[in-house]
Amino acid sequence: MIAFPSTHRKAVRSACPAETEALAADVAGRLVAGDVVLVSGELGAGKTTFVRGAARALGVRGPVVSPTFTVGARYRGRQVTVAHLDLYRLGNLDDEDPALLADYFSGETIAFVEWPERAVEESLGHVVLRVALEHLGGDARQVTLEWRHGEGRRP
Numbered sequence: 001m002i003a004f005p006s007t008h009r010k011a012v013r014s015a016c017p018a019e020t021e022a023l024a025a026d027v028a029g030r031l032v033a034g035d036v037v038l039v040s041g042e043l044g045a046g047k048t049t050f051v052r053g054a055a056r057a058l059g060v061r062g063p064v065v066s067p068t069f070t071v072g073a074r075y076r077g078r079q080v081t082v083a084h085l086d087l088y089r090l091g092n093l094d095d096e097d098p099a100l101l102a103d104y105f106s107g108e109t110i111a112f113v114e115w116p117e118r119a120v121e122e123s124l125g126h127v128v129l130r131v132a133l134e135h136l137g138g139d140a141r142q143v144t145l146e147w148r149h150g151e152g153r154r155p
């Protein structure tokens with residue numbers, strides 16, 4: 001895992017699912033095709049909720065739920081394809097096929113990856129942002145955003 005500069009880290013508090021979705025929508029506006037966002041946190045922390053908010057903002061209309069029988073799903077957005085991966089079960093596969101993942105990372109896609117720690121980060125394409133969600137009790141969550149190049153900035 002590459003260390004991103006600590007100055008590019010920001011923690012905010014979300015009080016409810018709608019706030020997490022709104023934060024994700026704001027994040028989505030700073031992404032471009034080819035970007036990959038890692039979304040980590042315990043079970044029920046709100047990873048899928050975050051991805052849903054981002055996907056909606058990118059123009060995805062249908063349901064956004066974690067894929068169950070496959071490692072990922074692709075949705076059609078307004079300008080880009082949105083990929084949504086959930087690697088929860090990947091850790092159990094010794095012979096993880098890198099090609100299985102590579103399919104989801106392309107220059108025309110913005111990809112969101114739940115349970116990214118199940119894979120080697122280098123196999124996850126061009127990671128520009130790491131999002132970490134933590135329970136703060138009740139519906140409250142801490143959402144930490146760690147940008148590779150600073151908030152939405154391009155090198």
Ligand SMILES: Nc1ncnc2c1ncn2[C@@H]1O[C@H](COP(=O)(O)OP(=O)(O)OP(=O)(O)O)[C@@H](O)[C@H]1O
Pocket residue numbers: 014015016017018019020041042043044045046047048049050066114138139140141
């Ligand atoms: N502030 C909040 N942000 C996000 N979700 C919240 C918040 N408060 C309550 N929730 C609820 O917590 C649950 C989060 O579920 P979600 O599927 O997004 O979690 P997840 O991290 O993807 O879980 P999993 O590890 O099972 O994939 C939802 O029921 C959501 O409504």
Ligand SMILES: [Mg+2]
Pocket residue numbers: 047048049066086114
């Ligand atoms: Mg999920």
